Amino acid sequence: MAKKVTRIKASDSPKKVSEEEKPTLKKKVVAKDKKDEKKQAEKVREAVKAEKQAEKKADKAKEEKNGKKTFILFRPFVAFGRYIRDAFREIRQVRWPNRKDTWKMVLAVFVYTILFIVLITLLDLFFTWLFKLILGN
16 A cells, blocks of 8 residues: 655745846856856856845845844844744644654664674674684683
8 A cells, every 4th residue: 555745945035036146056057167067167156146135035025024124133043933833834744654653763773783792792702713813812
């Protein structure tokens, strides 16, 4: 019985960016010489810089829209609160295993642990025997 698994990507709320503001990072051009490579790298840097500026503008516009401008000393607390809120949102999206799957995973951990204990013990006994043989104790 195959179970259907839904994958959810963790991300912030989707931002609406017009085609003019989108950087051209996904376009890949094959450079023929060093000059073309440098020009292409500069274009990518400019696109990244433009994207960061667009994000800053969007954040400022959002602050102005909400009418909230936080005092500089409160920003770490606001950021921490936002972190806690987002963490709880992510936890709600987790698909928790049922009791049967949990016991299967616990049993697998125990089996692998026992196998590695046996392997390391056998290696320890072998090397102890080998060193006693070599050193003549």
